[in-house]
Amino acid sequence: MTVSERIVVRRGVAVARRAGPVRRNARATPYLFMAPYLVFFGIFILLPALYGIWISLHDYDYLLPHKPWTGLHNYVQLFTPGSRDSGDFWNSMIATGIFTAASVPFLVVCPLGVALLLNRVFPGRTFFRAVFFAPYVLGVAVVGLLFRYILDPNVGLVNYYLDKLGISHDIPWTTALPWTWISLVGMTVWWTLGFNAIIYLAGLQDIPRDLYEAAELDGAGKWRTFMSVTVPGLRPVMLFVVTVTVLASANMFGQSYLVTQGGPGHSTRTAIMYIAETGLRQFRQGIAAAMSYILAIVLLIISVMNFRFFRQKERY
Amino acid sequence: MSAGTALDTRPSRDAVAPRRRNWSKLAHRAPFYLVLLVLTVIFVAPLVWMFLTSFKTKFDAIRLPLSWLPRPFTSEEYKPLMSTTAETPVIRWFINSLIAATAQSVLIVATSSAAAYALARMEFAGRRLVFGLVVGTLFVPSFVFLIPNFLIVNQFGWLDSLWSVIVPGVGNAFGVFFMRQFYLSLPMELEEAAVLDGANHWQIFTRVVLPLAKPALATLAVLAYLTNWNDFVWPVYVLFNPQHLTLPAGLASLQDAANINYPLVMAGAVIASVPVLVIFVLAQRHVIQSVARSGLKG
Numbered sequence: 001m002t003v004s005e006r007i008v009v010r011r012g013v014a015v016a017r018r019a020g021p022v023r024r025n026a027r028a029t030p031y032l033f034m035a036p037y038l039v040f041f042g043i044f045i046l047l048p049a050l051y052g053i054w055i056s057l058h059d060y061d062y063l064l065p066h067k068p069w070t071g072l073h074n075y076v077q078l079f080t081p082g083s084r085d086s087g088d089f090w091n092s093m094i095a096t097g098i099f100t101a102a103s104v105p106f107l108v109v110c111p112l113g114v115a116l117l118l119n120r121v122f123p124g125r126t127f128f129r130a131v132f133f134a135p136y137v138l139g140v141a142v143v144g145l146l147f148r149y150i151l152d153p154n155v156g157l158v159n160y161y162l163d164k165l166g167i168s169h170d171i172p173w174t175t176a177l178p179w180t181w182i183s184l185v186g187m188t189v190w191w192t193l194g195f196n197a198i199i200y201l202a203g204l205q206d207i208p209r210d211l212y213e214a215a216e217l218d219g220a221g222k223w224r225t226f227m228s229v230t231v232p233g234l235r236p237v238m239l240f241v242v243t244v245t246v247l248a249s250a251n252m253f254g255q256s257y258l259v260t261q262g263g264p265g266h267s268t269r270t271a272i273m274y275i276a277e278t279g280l281r282q283f284r285q286g287i288a289a290a291m292s293y294i295l296a297i298v299l300l301i302i303s304v305m306n307f308r309f310f311r312q313k314e315r316y
Numbered sequence: 317m318s319a320g321t322a323l324d325t326r327p328s329r330d331a332v333a334p335r336r337r338n339w340s341k342l343a344h345r346a347p348f349y350l351v352l353l354v355l356t357v358i359f360v361a362p363l364v365w366m367f368l369t370s371f372k373t374k375f376d377a378i379r380l381p382l383s384w385l386p387r388p389f390t391s392e393e394y395k396p397l398m399s400t401t402a403e404t405p406v407i408r409w410f411i412n413s414l415i416a417a418t419a420q421s422v423l424i425v426a427t428s429s430a431a432a433y434a435l436a437r438m439e440f441a442g443r444r445l446v447f448g449l450v451v452g453t454l455f456v457p458s459f460v461f462l463i464p465n466f467l468i469v470n471q472f473g474w475l476d477s478l479w480s481v482i483v484p485g486v487g488n489a490f491g492v493f494f495m496r497q498f499y500l501s502l503p504m505e506l507e508e509a510a511v512l513d514g515a516n517h518w519q520i521f522t523r524v525v526l527p528l529a530k531p532a533l534a535t536l537a538v539l540a541y542l543t544n545w546n547d548f549v550w551p552v553y554v555l556f557n558p559q560h561l562t563l564p565a566g567l568a569s570l571q572d573a574a575n576i577n578y579p580l581v582m583a584g585a586v587i588a589s590v591p592v593l594v595i596f597v598l599a600q601r602h603v604i605q606s607v608a609r610s611g612l613k614g
Binding site: 036037047051122138146152190292 | 355380428430431438456457483553563576581604
């Protein structure tokens, strides 16, 4: 075959291909690209989100053949004082609420401080950024067990050093209120501070430099500049941080499960712990599913309020 | 004056009073470095303590006064962890976690990269609906899926098996969202050129787009791996047999014992931490960048 013949053949192929837009834009193509993912999405995300509602309307125990339809009974039960679950459930909701209210302020303010610290040029900046982020890549299992040891009232590192400093020697970090909450919040700050700090850092670098220059020209001091340039510039990022942190705090499970086992009593048993215990240990899945929807709705309301709060501030 | 000469003049200008300048600079910066040092100690010390404790004897770990260095140094507590027949087959859990995280990560990258490509670059009926549904589920808190997915996994006969910690998470919308964002940031020209060359969607995807997407695919793989490796609530409740646990679920079972053996638990924690810390050190820039970017979108 000569060179020209080859070119003709190649052109022919190219023309043939180009003439076949049907194949290229075949109707099925996008669906075929999505099909594998959509199988998993449909079965393990979409289906359960709806199936859970169905379960919550039944007296559901997956080991029993009979799962009677009870309508809204499970929900009514949870709102009826003195019923089997309402007391424990709402106590667990309060535990989650205490944890969220106590940890969110620290997880919004401390990481901002760290981000401001890292938002300047100095040798080893990348290294320190990685150091502060590192705990976040460890799982809650590792962090929980590590802090259970460090906070052990008898042989823990924290009480050992407090004793050496002559402050106190037997603070019951893992066994008595309010110390249990301080422990759970403290270890959570240690664990996830880096995550929020990185988000703030990106937000800080996104604030236009000329705003700072303008503030300097106006003779604004450091504090004024922070309040009138940095804070407003960070508002969208802060909304994100608050939203994500509230959600993460409301999902709290591992820390209580590992460090305090929900104690003393059931004081640190969070909502997720109670839902999991009811649904996946006692196999009362109907009412457990109802609980998870109530928690989800409470979170939704908090998120909306959070958005409104930040929106409102934006107007001024 | 060129930039080069401007740079050249700097050392000589500093040379006039190098000492004073450096000292005052340092004094000015001292509080900054002090805060940095204290923070670093707070963040690193617990990890060092974990590492050193894992080489202590059970008695040494609870002997006062406490000591950072093992007295004596022993790898005794790693031995029961390495045996698959022991009550605490950490090496078994390690292998289970390795299989689960690898399999799920591969599945997520494979399915999400293709689905996201269709959503980013193809026109078809129902695109907005599909994208809306997928993104909408990102806002549903994960605990909502706990009870129904337990029942669905049970229907498949997957309770107490690795399938339960590999398959359901593949449906998570994050991968699709993440990859779509990446594809949208790619210039269209290369793909258009490929179309002119007569390539079909599949050829464009595999030969043009995926090679360009390597960094994004690697980042997604790492994030998916870390998430699966560290997942806690789900494996604690769907895996029962001590031989079938993943590392986090296994570690949790270690501390059920009333008389907790700290060096043993810390050795297990070290084994669970080392792989993720290594991955983090290697992919640090990409992991941190993807986290940083998530906030700017919000």
